[in-house]
Amino acid sequence: MNQSTPFLGRFAWRTLLVLLYLFLLAPIIIVFIISFDTRQYLAFPPESYSFGSYAKVFANPTFISAFGRSLIIGLVVGLGAVAAGMLLSLSLARHEFRGKGSVNFLILAPFLVPHIVLAVGIMLVMAPIGLLDTYAGIIIAHLGITIPYTVRTIMMSLMSVDRRVEEAALVHGASPAMVFWRITLPLVSPGLIAGGVIAFLISFDEATISLFIVSVRTSTLPTEIFHYLEYSTDPQIAALSVILILISVGVVIAVERLIGLRRAL
Amino acid sequence: MNPAARSADGSRRVLLMLLLPGLVALGVTFVLPLLWLFRASFASSAIGAFSGGDWTLSSYETVLTDPFYWLVAWNTLVLGFNVAVFTVILSYPIALFLARTESRWRGVLTALAVAPLLTSSVVRTYGWMVILGDQGVINSTLQALSLTDGVVRLTNNSFGATVALIEIFMPYAILAMLSGFGRLNTQLEEAAAMLGANRLKVFTRIILPLSLPGVLTAALLVFVLAISAFVTPRLMGGGRVFVLGTEVYNEATVTLNWPLAAALSVLLLVLFSSVIVIYQRALRALEA
Numbered sequence: 001m002n003q004s005t006p007f008l009g010r011f012a013w014r015t016l017l018v019l020l021y022l023f024l025l026a027p028i029i030i031v032f033i034i035s036f037d038t039r040q041y042l043a044f045p046p047e048s049y050s051f052g053s054y055a056k057v058f059a060n061p062t063f064i065s066a067f068g069r070s071l072i073i074g075l076v077v078g079l080g081a082v083a084a085g086m087l088l089s090l091s092l093a094r095h096e097f098r099g100k101g102s103v104n105f106l107i108l109a110p111f112l113v114p115h116i117v118l119a120v121g122i123m124l125v126m127a128p129i130g131l132l133d134t135y136a137g138i139i140i141a142h143l144g145i146t147i148p149y150t151v152r153t154i155m156m157s158l159m160s161v162d163r164r165v166e167e168a169a170l171v172h173g174a175s176p177a178m179v180f181w182r183i184t185l186p187l188v189s190p191g192l193i194a195g196g197v198i199a200f201l202i203s204f205d206e207a208t209i210s211l212f213i214v215s216v217r218t219s220t221l222p223t224e225i226f227h228y229l230e231y232s233t234d235p236q237i238a239a240l241s242v243i244l245i246l247i248s249v250g251v252v253i254a255v256e257r258l259i260g261l262r263r264a265l
Numbered sequence: 266m267n268p269a270a271r272s273a274d275g276s277r278r279v280l281l282m283l284l285l286p287g288l289v290a291l292g293v294t295f296v297l298p299l300l301w302l303f304r305a306s307f308a309s310s311a312i313g314a315f316s317g318g319d320w321t322l323s324s325y326e327t328v329l330t331d332p333f334y335w336l337v338a339w340n341t342l343v344l345g346f347n348v349a350v351f352t353v354i355l356s357y358p359i360a361l362f363l364a365r366t367e368s369r370w371r372g373v374l375t376a377l378a379v380a381p382l383l384t385s386s387v388v389r390t391y392g393w394m395v396i397l398g399d400q401g402v403i404n405s406t407l408q409a410l411s412l413t414d415g416v417v418r419l420t421n422n423s424f425g426a427t428v429a430l431i432e433i434f435m436p437y438a439i440l441a442m443l444s445g446f447g448r449l450n451t452q453l454e455e456a457a458a459m460l461g462a463n464r465l466k467v468f469t470r471i472i473l474p475l476s477l478p479g480v481l482t483a484a485l486l487v488f489v490l491a492i493s494a495f496v497t498p499r500l501m502g503g504g505r506v507f508v509l510g511t512e513v514y515n516e517a518t519v520t521l522n523w524p525l526a527a528a529l530s531v532l533l534l535v536l537f538s539s540v541i542v543i544y545q546r547a548l549r550a551l552e553a
Contacts, residue, residue, distance in 0.1 A: 009464070013358075020359050021374075024381060024435050027392020030402055034395055042395060044402040080290075088287035095280050103284065110295050114493030114537060116510050117530045120517055121298025124305050124527065144294020147287060205385035207496050212517055222387045229387070229500050233394050241388040248383040 028245060035238035042233045053239035063240060066224040070204055073135065073220060077142040078200035082192050084143065085150030092151075093158040110148050118145070119212040126213060133215040141213055142203040149202065150195030157191025158184075197255050201248060306527035324528035334512070338532065341508040344423060345492035348430045352438045352487045353480055355431065360442035360483075361476065364449055375443075382436045390497045393429035394420060397501075421503035429501045430491055437490065438483040445479020478548075485544045489537055509533045 022029075030044075035053055037046035057063055088107065092100065110118070122141045123132065131137035161184065169179045185192075207222035214223055221244070225237060309321045328334045363375050381389060396402045397419035407413045419425050449472065457467050495510030502511065509529060516526035 016358055017362055020355055021377065023355065024359075024378065024432060026396060027389045027429075027432065028381065028384065030395050031388070031392045042398060042400050044395070044400075044405045084287040084290050087283040091280055091283035095276070095283075097277075097280055103288070106288070106291055106295070110291070112541075113295070113299070114489070114533060116493050116495050116513055117302065117534050117537075118295065118298055120513060120523075120526050120530045121302035122294060123517060124301045124523060125293075125298050140290070141294055143290045147290060151287075201383060205383075205387075207385065207387050211496075211514070222385050225385075225387050225391070226496065226500070229391055229394065233391070233398060237391055238395065241384075241391055244388055245384050249380075252380075252383060 031238045031241045034235050035242045037235045040234060053235040056236050057239045062224060066219050066221045069218060070221040073138055074200045074204040076139050077146055077203040078196040080143050081146040081150045081199035082196040084147050085154050085195055086192065088151050089154040089158050093155060107148055107151050110145055115208040119209040122209060123212045132213055133217050135218055137213055138210060138218055141209050142206060146199035146202050149198045153195035154188060154191040157188035161187045194255060197251055201251060302527050302530055305524055306531050308524045324524040327525060328528050328532060337507050337509055337512050341492050344427060344508055345488045347427050348434065348491040349484045349488040352431045352434045353484045356435050356438035356442060356483065357480065360439045360446065364443055364446040365451060378439050379436045386433055386496055389433050390429055390500045393501060397425050420501055421505050423506050425501040426498045426506050429497050430494055433497060434487045434490055438487050441483035441486050442479040445482050446476050449475050481548065489540060492536060493533060
């Protein structure tokens with residue numbers, strides 16, 4: 001009895017953990033299986049397996065063009081959020097000024113407001129000036145929710161830079177611009193890449209704000225999937241979901257190889 | 266002007282140039298929309314447009330006098346509460362395991378627990394539509410085993426929305442708990458065990474109290490995320506789940522009553538902030 005209890009306990013504990021992990025990963029696993037079903041409608045388990053749903057996704061002009069738009073928007077948002085985040089981080093890490101606390105608060109504040117509330121506000125601001133359903137509109141909206149993330153990753157990199165390296169370069173006659181381009185920028189590049197990748201993924205996956213401000217012209221992939229799912233749940237979406245998951249995983253692995261995910265997050 | 270003053274002046278100009286782009290971006294996407302939202306919630310309703318004009322309380326009157334919106338607010342709180350409680354219960358063992366394990370798979374298992382965050386919530390909601398739907402995994406299995414005759418309705422109701430939200434928020438809860446579990450350490454547990462405490466006692470007297478701050482933070486995070494969720498309740502609810510998020514979307518994009526959408530958003534924001542304030546009070550009381 002005394003010997004079997006710890007064993008039984010450990011067995012029960014492990015089973016519990018496996019079940020919880022299965023619950024957590026269930027949607028991804030199921031979507032993966034369904035995506036290879038040959039049938040046109042949702043059913044389980046699949047009768048036979050094929051790449052038919054994938055072929056249909058690639059032949060679907062709505063999804064392909066929405067994918068292209070999401071990609072462009074995500075790339076511009078990633079670059080823009082990194083640039084703005086770099087400038088903000090430099091001013092916060094390297095300068096003392098009045099109102100610094102307020103700036104810090106302003107950068108963190110978007111974390112504290114639900115996206116749906118921001119979405120309504122952004123929609124109300126953009127409607128009268130004709131920014132609804134434009135690339136500029138959606139990019140500006142996504143910049144607002146991604147800059148807080150890039151500031152955070154870049155600040156972490158900046159904090160770890162040894163300032164004496166920069167000072168040494170200055171003493172030896174380098175101009176401030178040269179110090180920035182040759183010393184500071186390369187040293188914080190892990191933070192820049194990590195911030196850019198996170199901003200890209202947030203923009204690429206974002207549905208809530210996009211649903212309020214895009215319509216037919218600039219619909220992104222998540223908004224197209226959302227509207228499709230309001231009427232149908234066929235395996236085509238499963239195939240598309242698997243493609244999206246693979247892109248996310250690919251991006252994350254690339255970052256891991258480049259700079260190490262631990263340092264990035 | 267002396268050189269020092271000129272250099273101070275120059276560095277102020279540099280600082281301004283550094284701050285300006287980011288501050289303008291945040292101002293346009295955060296400060297301005299929130300101010301405009303408050304203003305619009307006091308406007309008289311006009312279809313699909315708002316551009317200033319008169320001030321009126323009519324939208325708030327609608328929200329506060331129509332029993333439907335009281336029901337919506339109640340539904341929202343119930344959904345948030347259920348999701349927060351179950352997410353925390355289901356995430357706690359995983360977080361506890363990840364915080365204490367010395368397995369070489371720890372990194373992989375942590376990544377696996379957090380990885381779902383990297384997939385769009387639309388995609389994961391679709392996964393739950395496939396699992397819980399009328400022709401979905403669970404219903405097909407039940408019918409294949411002849412356990413039920415008809416379809417068990419697991420979607421198009423708040424049950425489906427609750428289950429999907431629990432799973433979608435679990436990675437957030439696990440992350441919040443992991444960073445809150447800093448004070449847990451195995452030496453303390455070993456010491457207690459050596460002094461004769463049994464496993465249950467070690468858990469209730471040492472592990473649970475030390476992990477409580479992380480658990481509370483996770484519960485708060487999930488609650489505020491759940492009461493402002495909209496994509497998952499809308500898709501899993503199939504138009505039959507009425508929470509603040511779905512009603513804000515309806516008023517903004519279907520009914521096009523923007524002042525009412527704004528008033529409902531303000532209500533959501535008030536709920537959101539009061540929960541955070543109550544939580545902070547409670548935490549301070551707990552620590553004192």
